[in-house]
Amino acid sequence: MTSSLLAACGQGGPDTSKQADAAALVPVETAVVASRAIDASYSGTATLEADREADVVAKTNGVLLKLFVEEGDTVRQGQVVARLDDASPRLSLAKAEATLRKLEADYRRADEMFGKKLLSLEEHDKIKFDLDNQRAVHDLARLELSYTQVVAPIDGVIGKRHVKEGNLIQLNQPLFHIVDFDPLLGVLNVPERELNTLKSEQAVSMVVDALPGKRFPGVIERVSPVVDAASGTFRVTCRFDAQAQTLKPGMFGRIDVIYDRKQDAVAIPRSALIEEDGETAVYVVVQAAPPAPAADAKDAKAPKPEAAAPKPDAPKTAAEAPAASSLQAQRRVIHMGFADGEYVEVRDGLKLGDQVITVGRNAVRDGTLIQIIDTAPAPAAAGVPVAEKTP
Known part of the structure; x- marks a missing residue:
């Protein structure tokens, strides 16, 4: 009976092991670290109000x-x-x-x-x-x-x-109540750390919830030199043209103030960032180290005759085909620079061409084996011939 159990285990062992390894891979989506232009900007929200009303x-x-x-x-x-x-x-x-x-x-x-x-x-x-x-x-x-x-x-x-x-x-x-639509003002309450960054006459842009898909240009009208001690903010008043009365007083807008631009920044999507323990990190895709071969003690003492080199003309079996390389996630702490709506600049911790995990990063840890989900067709496995299409 013991021999039957051993035989059964011997039959299901390799397939079960492969299925377990495949199940252990965490599916993720990645993005390549690339060079792009990034704007340094401050974003805030404000309610539009008329400059003059009576x-x-x-x-x-x-x-x-x-x-x-x-x-x-x-x-x-x-x-x-x-x-x-x-x-x-x-x-x-x-x-x-x-x-x-x-x-x-x-x-x-x-x-x-x-x-x-x-x-x-x-x-x-x-x-x-x-x-x-x-x-x-x-x-x-x-x-x-x-x-x-x-x-x-x-x-x-x-x-x-x-x-x-x-x-x-x-x-x-x-x-009556009269409102002058031109210009309209949006007042931002900006943190004091930006006091030396935002200046009068800087260009701004705004999007409003009531008019999706449209961006309205404007300019900083004035900057208050006084910081509110209670909130730690100062007032920045932005001016916008009425745009043929498209904009209305009372509309809620999101205002972006672009004060600098870097043309060739090493950038990654914001979706790759992880904030942990006061640090900003990402998970980078790296090649997993191959596992060390486990030698059986009995096999080491008495080598089997079947271990002899195969004949040159003998075809490779599935067990002898080279195994596909494994990928794993590696946690890296990065230092950020400029940031815009979708991308952030990485000043230290990554290089061009690295792959960072954007989807599934919360399901992995340092050293987790992963599987990249890509919409592009995967290349053919090594050692497996590709069938040619007949004309």
């Missing part, structure tokens, strides 16, 4: 008789956007004009009498002061009448209308 408020009381603009309309500074009831201010102006004409006539007569020494200086000055005061009252009445024509204080677009025709409007009540 509320249109009523400067006098009255009933709103007419609206001349609506939400979404473009207006110019000084354009009439609404009209209030002007009956009372118009009557006040007419009354002030009548009083002004009377005082002007009184002053002319008083001036003639003063020249003939028929009027004292005190009475002459009193009439002149009354005339000056009435002129001010007249100008104020004219100003009050002009306030019934509500005008836009800035150029822009009507963002919101707060009132309706027929409403009784009170002094300083908001009627």
Whole structure:
């Protein structure tokens, strides 16, 4: 019975061993370390806001008789956007004009009498002061009448209308909200380590969630020289053109500030990086060392006659075919340089042509045997002839 078990084990041994070795290989995807241009940049997020916006408020009381603009309309500074009831201010102006004409006539007569020494200086000055005061009252009445024509204080677009025709409007009540779309600003809160890196007039670019696939150019408008002690950041204000009103205030954008470029950087994808124990590392594909041959003690003492050299004409069997080389993962600590959206520069730890693991790196450790999954067809195994296609 023991011999039967040994025979059974002898029959299944080689195939079982090969299947176990194949199962032990961890499938991974790799990328080749190559030379490419990499931009040194800072990326941050910001909500777009208008550089100029204002509320249109009523400067006098009255009933709103007419609206001349609506939400979404473009207006110019000084354009009439609404009209209030002007009956009372118009009557006040007419009354002030009548009083002004009377005082002007009184002053002319008083001036003639003063020249003939028929009027004292005190009475002459009193009439002149009354005339000056009435002129001010007249100008104020004219100003009050002009306030019934509500005008836009800035150029822009009507963002919101707060009132309706027929409403009784009170002094300083908001009627409209005007937004100037050009330019729009995005404010970044940047860590203090970048204080000497970001400067005014540097070019920036932005993508917004509402408009995927589009990138909008801009420029740094100003950089605050003060660092907020609570957050350790400083304010960087970026300016963007409205792009024919494609960009809107309130949109959420991701802003990239490119401040340097290296043309021939040794680069790898970000997906290859591993952050462990405060170090940045990658797994590199290397050739595994061949296992040491295990010699059987009995076979060493008494060599079998079958171990003699095979005849030159004898074909190689499957067991005698050279074994395929094994690959393994090797952990390497690297030092990074510039970094952009997809790639990072490696200043130390890798060389051009190395292969780094990008997919499956979390499943391997230093020395793990791996199998590279490649979409390209694998080359034919050594020692196996390739069938030629017939024409």
